[in-house]
Amino acid sequence: MFKKILIANRGEIALRVIRACRELGIKSVAVFSEADRNSLHVILADEAYFVGPAPSKESYLNVDNIVKACKDSGAEAVHPGYGFLSENTDFAARLKKEGIAFIGPSPECIDMMGDKITAKKTMQKAGVPTVPGSAGLVPTAEDAIKVAKEVGYPILIKATSGGGGKGMRLVHKESEVKAAFKAAQNEARNFFGDDQVYIERYVQNPKHIEIQVFGDKQGNVIHLYERECSIQRRHQKIIEESPSPSVPKDVREKMGDISVKAAKAIGYYSAGTFEFIFDSITKEFFFMEMNTRLQVEHPITEMVTGVDLVKEQINVAFGKPLSVKQTDIVQRGHAIEARICAEDPVTFTPNPGLIRRCRHPQGPFIRVDSYAYPDYEIPIHYDPMIAKLIAWGHTREEAIQRLNRALDEFTLTGIKTNIPLHKSILDHKKFLDGSYTTQFIEKDFGDLKDMFRFLDDRVFLISAAIEAYNGYKERGSWKHNELPSKWKNVGRDKALRG
Amino acid sequence: MDFQAKLKGKDYLIRVDEQPKYWGITLQEKGQKEEFHKIPKEHFKRMDQGVSFLFDESSYMVDVVGEGTQYTVYTRGSYREIPLYNDESLLHESLKGGGAMGASDSLKSGMPGKIVDIMVVVGDNVEPGQPLLIMEAMKMENEMKATHPCVVKEILVNKGDSVESGALLIKFES
Numbered sequence: 001m002f003k004k005i006l007i008a009n010r011g012e013i014a015l016r017v018i019r020a021c022r023e024l025g026i027k028s029v030a031v032f033s034e035a036d037r038n039s040l041h042v043i044l045a046d047e048a049y050f051v052g053p054a055p056s057k058e059s060y061l062n063v064d065n066i067v068k069a070c071k072d073s074g075a076e077a078v079h080p081g082y083g084f085l086s087e088n089t090d091f092a093a094r095l096k097k098e099g100i101a102f103i104g105p106s107p108e109c110i111d112m113m114g115d116k117i118t119a120k121k122t123m124q125k126a127g128v129p130t131v132p133g134s135a136g137l138v139p140t141a142e143d144a145i146k147v148a149k150e151v152g153y154p155i156l157i158k159a160t161s162g163g164g165g166k167g168m169r170l171v172h173k174e175s176e177v178k179a180a181f182k183a184a185q186n187e188a189r190n191f192f193g194d195d196q197v198y199i200e201r202y203v204q205n206p207k208h209i210e211i212q213v214f215g216d217k218q219g220n221v222i223h224l225y226e227r228e229c230s231i232q233r234r235h236q237k238i239i240e241e242s243p244s245p246s247v248p249k250d251v252r253e254k255m256g257d258i259s260v261k262a263a264k265a266i267g268y269y270s271a272g273t274f275e276f277i278f279d280s281i282t283k284e285f286f287f288m289e290m291n292t293r294l295q296v297e298h299p300i301t302e303m304v305t306g307v308d309l310v311k312e313q314i315n316v317a318f319g320k321p322l323s324v325k326q327t328d329i330v331q332r333g334h335a336i337e338a339r340i341c342a343e344d345p346v347t348f349t350p351n352p353g354l355i356r357r358c359r360h361p362q363g364p365f366i367r368v369d370s371y372a373y374p375d376y377e378i379p380i381h382y383d384p385m386i387a388k389l390i391a392w393g394h395t396r397e398e399a400i401q402r403l404n405r406a407l408d409e410f411t412l413t414g415i416k417t418n419i420p421l422h423k424s425i426l427d428h429k430k431f432l433d434g435s436y437t438t439q440f441i442e443k444d445f446g447d448l449k450d451m452f453r454f455l456d457d458r459v460f461l462i463s464a465a466i467e468a469y470n471g472y473k474e475r476g477s478w479k480h481n482e483l484p485s486k487w488k489n490v491g492r493d494k495a496l497r498g
Numbered sequence: 499m500d501f502q503a504k505l506k507g508k509d510y511l512i513r514v515d516e517q518p519k520y521w522g523i524t525l526q527e528k529g530q531k532e533e534f535h536k537i538p539k540e541h542f543k544r545m546d547q548g549v550s551f552l553f554d555e556s557s558y559m560v561d562v563v564g565e566g567t568q569y570t571v572y573t574r575g576s577y578r579e580i581p582l583y584n585d586e587s588l589l590h591e592s593l594k595g596g597g598a599m600g601a602s603d604s605l606k607s608g609m610p611g612k613i614v615d616i617m618v619v620v621g622d623n624v625e626p627g628q629p630l631l632i633m634e635a636m637k638m639e640n641e642m643k644a645t646h647p648c649v650v651k652e653i654l655v656n657k658g659d660s661v662e663s664g665a666l667l668i669k670f671e672s
Contacts, residue, residue, distance in 0.1 A: 350636035384636040413561040419575035460571040460578040465512040467562035
């Protein structure tokens, strides 16, 4: 087995990998930027190497510096975590050249799946369903009607150079095609100077369902069932769960089988995820993309299957076969993850800063992957996600109740976090009945301020007043000549003059 | 000591009366009847982790952050931002308002970050909702918009600058 692994990442995922290394008796090497000297991954690793200034480009994305840290530390392998260099073909290829193992898939697979068009074509060839649509550009409205007949309504007419909803039209029936086609073309011409359009089926009630796959270098591939990640905002996931409340058993098996077949077709090894757009009414699913890395939300799969995905990654990178077979994989119970971010829950603006108090939830069937600690200052340079809170239960209901309980226990003060947002989502009818779609936050969530309804406001008012009083008293008695008394003097003067 | 507080758009009067063994708290929402709470000091205990507060048969671990007139109170995964004034702080505010610049004739950064883009130049007439500049913090770009019609008087930052929380970015004249 490897004796030493370098983790080319930071935050909670670096901790996750350090823990796997410890359990396997492998020494862990952290790397850190100027902004991360006090970060928990540096504190908990066996060794730590400085790799550059705060901006990611100059440190965590700096391939030369990271390779140098590997050589200096004598690390035999690199775990890239997620984000940063995890899906960077050049990095994976460079490590290969340097004789350092990359804990992830082959550079060829990363490359193939990194290009959306190649990925889609490869998957179609492997028999994975993709969103039905025109084979290429659609020149006229008459062609559009022909294509729509094959694809099935509703359809989206989309500008090739479009974005942000511009140059896009949703069409429900044939009589609307002509007008919509013209409108999409005109808008595309006006906004992008290019009026080329194509057609895609519009997936109604879309859910984000993904399948975890795992392969080894011996050619074995298994899947570890699905995760539903439809609670998201601007493609940032907020809550994930496994299993999905919307995927029936036979569809789940089918999605798993297709994903395994596709992974085998490209010779995939290590952890990977097939992302699908899923119509929650028709139960159809279509390939969106493949992530060739460990996912943020991997813990919910670990909780329901009992497989340690990071350890498997390390074993597979070393050349060992998978420790489990497909028949060993069973989904037991239900797991939900809430991403805890340092951000304003109402405006979604990041809220980095100094953490004052921090106490993590504890108790049965709760997992906390967090790098927060009291007096830690969250740097502004990186992702606002500071912790993941995962709850397991026999049933979905129990998992939700447990997550709710753990959110109540989570003390994180000095910064704003999205914990009130999570509490509010867990209380929403559409979340509870599982019918939520990827449009939930934008369409169904309603008044965001409402998330402050749960606690007795008097507790906050009285606490603020007593502590303010204590503050005045302390300042008044300890620093006689400081601010408060001066203001008193000004007040007296004013009163005298007035 | 008497305080005026604001929460969720409602005004409150809070009187804090310290006695050797208890806190006498009179709480009144504007236009509503006042309520009195006798809170034994044993029930509002400062500890390492914050304040353990037993109130109305419930137990809360509370953390109060702030000084002057702005307080943030945290408990059970939630928080409330509460402006709190007493006579002294009201006077303080009124003096500040008279001399220095009011909040509405300048744009300040609400958090530390980097200026990604500036969409206005000095002399521009801006309308409410018009984007002024884009700031990046924690990989997220945030558009900062005008809140009222005004003219750009001075721009104190350049594209690419890193700024601290509370830094003055743009001055306006109305």
